[in-house]
Amino acid sequence: MFYELAAPTWGPEEIAAIERVVASGRFTMGETVAAFERAFADHHGMKHAVMVNSGSSANLVSVAALFYKQDRPLQRGDEVIVPAISWATTYHPLQQYGLKLVFVDVELDTLNMDASRLEQALSPRTRAIVAVSILGNPAALDVIRRFADDHGLYLIEDNCESMDAELAGRKTGTFGHLNTFSFFFSHHISTMEGGMVLTDDTELYHLTRSMRAHGWTRDLPADSPVFRRGTDDHYEAYRFILPGYNVRPLELEGAIGLEQLKKLPGFTAARRRNLALFRDRFAGDERFIIQREHGKSSCFSFTIILNPARNPDRRAVFAAMAEADIGFRIITGGCFLRHDVIRHYDYRVAGGVENANLAHDLGFFVGNHPFDLTAQIERLHAVLDRACP
Incomplete structure (x- = not known):
């Protein structure tokens, strides 16, 4: 891929x-x-x-x-x-x-x-x-x-x-x-x-x-x-x-x-270089909600939530990404309250979970790795730019 x-x-x-x-x-x-x-x-x-x-x-x-x-x-x-x-x-x-x-x-x-x-x-x-x-x-x-x-x-x-x-x-x-x-x-x-x-x-x-x-x-x-x-x-x-x-x-x-621990600082530095490019391409674009960095992120991946105010078609976006050979998945596990297993739990909800539901319904992430992803991020941006008018 x-x-x-x-x-x-x-x-x-x-x-x-x-x-x-x-x-x-x-x-x-x-x-x-x-x-x-x-x-x-x-x-x-x-x-x-x-x-x-x-x-x-x-x-x-x-x-x-x-x-x-x-x-x-x-x-x-x-x-x-x-x-x-x-x-x-x-x-x-x-x-x-x-x-x-x-x-x-x-x-x-x-x-x-x-x-x-x-x-x-x-x-x-x-x-x-x-x-x-x-x-x-x-x-x-x-x-x-x-x-x-x-x-x-x-x-x-x-x-x-x-x-x-x-x-x-x-x-x-x-x-x-x-x-x-x-x-x-x-x-x-x-x-x-x-x-x-x-x-x-x-x-x-x-x-x-x-x-x-x-x-x-x-x-x-x-x-x-x-x-x-x-x-x-x-x-x-x-x-x-x-x-x-x-x-x-x-x-x-x-x-x-x-051995991996010795390499961790270098891995994190490479991930953060990729994060800088991702932000340059996607931050400030009202079509997309990306993670606001709090502290210093080690950037496991890049998250994108399609702005609900623009009535996005996530299926069309996913189809375009699949055609471009870009992997994607749900953000972590999504809203846990939406999974079948919740019927086995004793729980309550403190207020609503509107944001978790939005991330579940309109969000996804793509990978970040400890090496240069310039070509991958550029393709991702071009694909989403076309798929999200």
Whole structure:
């Protein structure tokens, strides 16, 4: 395809890293994963990192950990505030742990949660917020964290789409009590599959480490705050304290991650050069609503919403893009309230979700990659210029 939604970013360094792991004979989680965890935490200025097998699993063990805190654990029936647009596995762990979701509309120009509506979403049952930075564009994370602190709420920052973005000089994925990342093929760095949890809270760090591997104590130090080690080493090696999972990563993924992390600054710089060209062609054109940058975007992709005031024909636009060999898709997961799965959820909506619905009905995104996309962006602009009179 002339303009792909996603593109590979590996070079000979990643292949060599894979070969080193294969030669070592150690494939399950070990020292290479631990080295990647340390490097990733250092890159973000955080104390603790826990690698898992996907960003979805990072969200799962983060939600789970909050149910097993010694003080003020989450409980079934508690409410959690969420944006109306995100990926499905932002929401699924919340439902699976019996939480009630409170949906808040997004800002049409940033596509992130409208923080001015947080007070409207708050109730005596509210215990947490999930903040999501959509497609590389930082949400109002500083405002959301202050609101969470003021009301005694936990903040989970789902940063799976926005690695290496910044807000006021601080990297996204560092504002929450727990912060999650994805290393899927199309994301800012890729380890094939993989994800990460970052936290500065030692108790949450130990809870997520235990939840990652069967709920056992094997990966925890003797002075862990989440259990007391006994004297029977035979038993302690396979002692289970939490109803955990097996969402461990592979050494292969840790090795690849170490190489990809070295390249991340260059990847982000290339994506931002493409963003500058995209803005030059589309910003200020009343036919299109594009993302207003908030902070410093790491620009996962380029979003376009066709201006509803011009009565656009999205089918005709999509037909023209397909004919021009340009890939496109729904913005993240669209408005989650529009999916069939919502019938399985306990939820309420804080006001309307008009903007999320507009993005769902008239929006799409095209890919951004860490190399020059001048020809692709120019073709996109020419095609849309013809298709949107």
